[in-house]
Amino acid sequence: MTMAMALGMIMPILTWAGTHAPPLVVVTPLLAGPIAVFLHKGRLAWAWALAISILTFVFVLLLMPQVIQNGHIAYYMGTWVPPLGIEYRIDSLNLLILLLVSAMGVLSLVFGLPLVENEIEESKRGQFFAAFLLCLAGLLGVTITGDAFNVFVFLEISSIATYVLVSMGAERDRRAYVAAFNYLVMGTIGATFFVIGVGLLYMASGTLNMADIAMHIHGHSDNRVVRAAFAFIVIGLGLKMAMFPLHTWLPSAYARAPSMVGVFLASTATKVAFYAMVRFIFSVFTPGSPFEGAVFDLVLAPMAVAAMIICSVQALYQINIRRLLAYSSIAQLGYMLLGLSMGSIAGVAAGLLHLFNHALMKGALFMGVGKASLRQGVTNVQDLRGLGKTMPLTAASFTVAGLSLIGVPLTAGFVSKYYLVVAALERGWWWAVAALIVSSVLAIFYIGKMLETMYLHEPPKITKSKKTAPQAPAKTSLLALGPLMLMAAANIYFFFDASLPKGLADAAAKALLGGGAS
Amino acid sequence: MNADFITPLDAFTIIDLILMLMLLIVGLAIVRLNDIFAIVMLAGVYSLVSALWFVSLDAVDVAFTEAAVGAGISTVLMLGAMLLSSRTALPAKPVRKWASFFIVLATGAALMYAVTDMPSFGDPLSAPNAYVGLEYLKRSLPDTEIPNVVSSVLASYRGYDTLGETSVILTAGLGVMLILGMGGKINGQLKKKAIDYDNADAQAHHTVLRVVSKMMIPLIVLYGFYVQFHGDFGPGGGFQAGVIIASAVILYALIFGVDAAKAAVPPLVVRIGAALGVLIYGGTGIAGLILGSNYLDYNVLDPHSAPHGQELGIMSIEIGVLITVCSVMLVIFYGFTSRQPDITDKDW
Amino acid sequence: MNGMQFLAGHFNYIVVIILMMTGLYIVISTGNMVKKLTGLGVFQTSVFQLYITMGKVTGGRPPIVAHAPEGAEHAAANGGEHGASTADTAVRMVHDMADVPVNGVIYSNPIPHVLILTGIVVGVATLAVGLALIVRIRETYDSIEEEDVEEAEYKARKAANA
Known part of the structure; x- marks a missing residue:
């Protein structure tokens, strides 16, 4: 009886929250950010940010049944029907990214507490978490919207917040300021290219709603304005996602950023930019037109292969672990880009699945480095010596994620690489398969180098050098271990049961390529 | 695209031409100068001339904002940052100049390629002007009572x-x-x-x-x-x-x-x-x-x-x-x- | 459409493209960080000009709509009455010249203006953060030239290895 009454109370609230979840997903962290500025007592700001990010994740979960049931949700801001107003549009594709970003927001915050207390001055923590929440809101806003110009606005919220967050690493490494500045210049050039592209699309169609643009430019792929728009949007978003050869800002930015920021960015920021590119290429422009086909075959696919090999080689030569992982990220972006440039349902689905898996592995690897830095002040590969003995759980998690990056069976990385190979064979792209193998072999070397140092070398005698971070209290250090092990476990779990990401990626690829202008 | 429309050459066109010429001169001057103070002031001038042009193009709100933000606040901030650092920039190395020039040339070529399919300047029935924009003009008063x-x-x-x-x-x-x-x-x-x-x-x-x-x-x-x-x-x-x-x-x-x-x-x-x-x-x-x-x-x-x-x-x-x-x-x-x-x- | 007419209708775009490229050139050719941000400003302002240029209507006025003259309120083709916002939402896609005047007056297109207002604000936000970083870089390295900063870092690394 009371159960029924409680249900009767909760159900309307859930239904209401479900209906309005689309704006709430973004507005919750957006409005909570400014409040966090004023919470500088102890861990209040952190607790607030964590609570908000969990709430955001819950709103994303509320979207899930609706999307799976109806295929997509449309939400009109201010009830203005598009193209008059701004529309939020959620389908399997952005649901996958929303799940990823909001979950990573929660995990990075849980993981990040000891690291933030180690790296960020106490008086700045309130503002730091405020910037983090704004960054989260920006990334979610880019992912969820169905309006081309709205993408730009939220992209800039997340980008400006990211520049600031990266520069906060200067307390640990003074080069963070320069890294953040270079990122700002490159990022702003990218954003401006994107704005030019959107302007050209508007010039050709008279509207800003993505679905409406698609309808207007359908069959006009020979229009030169549309073609130039395509080029500018691809280059603009390419800069934001560090597409080879526009990636030069990324290694320094990720390596110098505070550890928690590195974890969050490595698993979300470039992914969201990649998503935006997929969205524009397939949902706005006409897929399958000769022009797009030529760009895929002659520009994107060769760039992808070049990234996979050149950046893997560059990773081999890195001394700093975070830089090594960052170069590896650019190579891995090449995998996703390769899937995209196949232009087939199987290829796009494999690319999206790899996006999801790569977020899992890179998140775990950056967490591992961060965790190790708490105890041993790890920055370079040689600092990992003997980690297998001193921090066995961290080392084990790091190892699992590393193996997943290589693509060893029993890890998630194997699954997406397998689908990539299948998709490449389906198109008869033997050279792509060869590139995949070469790149994976290179990954064995650069991951192997780290694992070898971890397990086969004696731990250094811990001396309190001035660079070594003070040891964090055991409790918070344990808090960081949870998300790390969870991420490592996810790398194994999604080998055995990839149905959630695979299902969403397949549905997304089918919707993108099957329905044309949908 | 509305092929019938022909942009008239009238007094406004001449004003536009003069403003564009000024923008070009200011832009090229910034490229050539190495004195940071002059560069910052010219950037302010660039914004101000742009604001004038925006008035001529009927974008009064934009002109207002550009003048206040672009020419005003931005210049103040730039001057503030400039006072804290050296006043002259090192001239760029020739290699870098040429590399930049080719990147810019390629980007510009992509845009020039598109010009032929752009709508004529001032065309009331071009795609951007005749669709949602016109709709807003018609509904703003009934919907919101805001002129x-x-x-x-x-x-x-x-x-x-x-x-x-x-x-x-x-x-x-x-x-x-x-x-x-x-x-x-x-x-x-x-x-x-x-x-x-x-x-x-x-x-x-x-x-x-x-x-x-x-x-x-x-x-x-x-x-x-x-x-x-x-x-x-x-x-x-x-x-x-x-x-x-x-x-x-x-x-x-x-x-x-x-x-x-x-x-x-x-x-x-x-x-x-x-x-x-x-x-x-x-x-x-x-x-x-x-x-x-x-x-x-x-x-x-x-x-x-x-x-x-x-x-x-x-x-x-x-x-x-x-x-x-x-x-x-x-x-x-x-x-x-x-x-x-x-x-x-x-x-x- | 002959060459002269084409040039008259597209001259603006050509000039704006040259201006954009001037800005982009300043950004990537210089190593001085303040000049870089100035270039970014010129680049962005020129993109704003591209937008505003495309929204101009010949003979138009700024998009501040006068109230309809008495009795002419229902003349507007699809203005709709109060409460039109949710019910009457169909946006007409095809227009001809007769549709262009609103209450008898021609106006320029408001959409590019709205977008560029946003663009200007985003521009100044980026500029502020960029300048703040420059101030910090100068405090750290005593220079705002990329070359000097790279050299300082190179020396620091050599000293650390020695």
């Missing part, structure tokens, strides 16, 4: 973009706070000194400037509020008004010292303001949700008349924009001034 269509689109039809834009400003303020700090609280002693601006130190500043500015500052603030509340009927709105009111405080700080300004408008108030504005904006959207409609729906704010509800909602969010923009401009100004030695007369 300035730019205001109604900004605040209502595309109000969600503007929420994002206000958040961008807030993020920048937060960023400057994190990177530069706010210079801390002023302690009692400093405060006393700051308010006592008739001492010998302050007398060194020009008396005429001080007297005139004392008369000007209230007028500037008053004008700011006029721009704010007249934004529905003429060019203006929260962004422009916020910048204008902030500039009054900045003028005060430049003449009577930053400490005096901080005593009048304390950093804490400014920080609260920056957050408060976004919360007012977002809260107006939440009000729509609570009243049973979608996010940012102002129609439901007045149960009897949807257009009146729109007017209420737009007024509310414009106030939010004003508070955030004004506060963040001051956050940024305080952040920069906390870092630099006071600007002496010699520097001018």
Whole structure:
């Protein structure tokens, strides 16, 4: 009886929250950010940010049944029907990214507490978490919207917040300021290219709603304005996602950023930019037109292969672990880009699945480095010596994620690489398969180098050098271990049961390529 | 594309041509110069000429904002940063010059390629002009009772973009706070000194400037509020008004010292303001949700008349924009001034 | 459409493209960080010009709509009455010259203006953060030239290895 009454109370609230979840997903962290500025007592700001990010994740979960049931949700801001107003549009594709970003927001915050207390001055923590929440809101806003110009606005919220967050690493490494500045210049050039592209699309169609643009430019792929728009949007978003050869800002930015920021960015920021590119290429422009086909075959696919090999080689030569992982990220972006440039349902689905898996592995690897830095002040590969003995759980998690990056069976990385190979064979792209193998072999070397140092070398005698971070209290250090092990476990779990990401990626690829202008 | 339309060559075209020529000259001058002071001033000139051109192109709201933000605030910030560093730039190496030139050439070629398919300048039936834009012009008055269509689109039809834009400003303020700090609280002693601006130190500043500015500052603030509340009927709105009111405080700080300004408008108030504005904006959207409609729906704010509800909602969010923009401009100004030695007369 | 007519209708775009490229050139050719941000400003302002140029209507006025003259209120083709916002939402896609005047007056297109207002604000936000970083870089390295900063870092690394 009371159960029924409680249900009767909760159900309307859930239904209401479900209906309005689309704006709430973004507005919750957006409005909570400014409040966090004023919470500088102890861990209040952190607790607030964590609570908000969990709430955001819950709103994303509320979207899930609706999307799976109806295929997509449309939400009109201010009830203005598009193209008059701004529309939020959620389908399997952005649901996958929303799940990823909001979950990573929660995990990075849980993981990040000891690291933030180690790296960020106490008086700045309130503002730091405020910037983090704004960054989260920006990334979610880019992912969820169905309006081309709205993408730009939220992209800039997340980008400006990211520049600031990266520069906060200067307390640990003074080069963070320069890294953040270079990122700002490159990022702003990218954003401006994107704005030019959107302007050209508007010039050709008279509207800003993505679905409406698609309808207007359908069959006009020979229009030169549309073609130039395509080029500018691809280059603009390419800069934001560090597409080879526009990636030069990324290694320094990720390596110098505070550890928690590195974890969050490595698993979300470039992914969201990649998503935006997929969205524009397939949902706005006409897929399958000769022009797009030529760009895929002659520009994107060769760039992808070049990234996979050149950046893997560059990773081999890195001394700093975070830089090594960052170069590896650019190579891995090449995998996703390769899937995209196949232009087939199987290829796009494999690319999206790899996006999801790569977020899992890179998140775990950056967490591992961060965790190790708490105890041993790890920055370079040689600092990992003997980690297998001193921090066995961290080392084990790091190892699992590393193996997943290589693509060893029993890890998630194997699954997406397998689908990539299948998709490449389906198109008869033997050279792509060869590139995949070469790149994976290179990954064995650069991951192997780290694992070898971890397990086969004696731990250094811990001396309190001035660079070594003070040891964090055991409790918070344990808090960081949870998300790390969870991420490592996810790398194994999604080998055995990839149905959630695979299902969403397949549905997304089918919707993108099957329905044309949908 | 409407092939029948032919752009007429009239007096406006000649004005446009002159302005474009000026822009080209200024742009090329910036490329060639290495004196940072000259570059910064020319960038201000570039913005100002652009603003003039925007007036000629009927974009009065944009012109207003470009003049206030691009030529005004940006130049002040640039000058502030310049005073802290060297005055001349190293000339670029030839290799870099040529590499840059080819990148730019390729990018420009991509755009030039598209020019042939662009609609003729001024064509009322071109794709961008005849579709949603025309629709806004027709519905703004019946829907919102607001004659300035730019205001109604900004605040209502595309109000969600503007929420994002206000958040961008807030993020920048937060960023400057994190990177530069706010210079801390002023302690009692400093405060006393700051308010006592008739001492010998302050007398060194020009008396005429001080007297005139004392008369000007209230007028500037008053004008700011006029721009704010007249934004529905003429060019203006929260962004422009916020910048204008902030500039009054900045003028005060430049003449009577930053400490005096901080005593009048304390950093804490400014920080609260920056957050408060976004919360007012977002809260107006939440009000729509609570009243049973979608996010940012102002129609439901007045149960009897949807257009009146729109007017209420737009007024509310414009106030939010004003508070955030004004506060963040001051956050940024305080952040920069906390870092630099006071600007002496010699520097001018 | 002959060459002269084409040039008259597209001259603006050509100039704006040259201006954009001037800005981009300044950004990537210089190593001085303040000049870089100036270039970014010129680049962005020129993109704004591209938008505003495309929204101009010949003979148009700024998009501040006057109230309809008495009795002419219903003349507008699809203006709709109060409460039109949710019910009458179909946006007409095809227009001819007769549709262009609103209450008898021609106006320029408001959409590019709205977008560029946003663009200007985003621009100044980026500029503020960029300048703040420059101030910090100068405090750290005593220079705002990329070359000097790289050299300082190179020396620091050599000293650390020695």
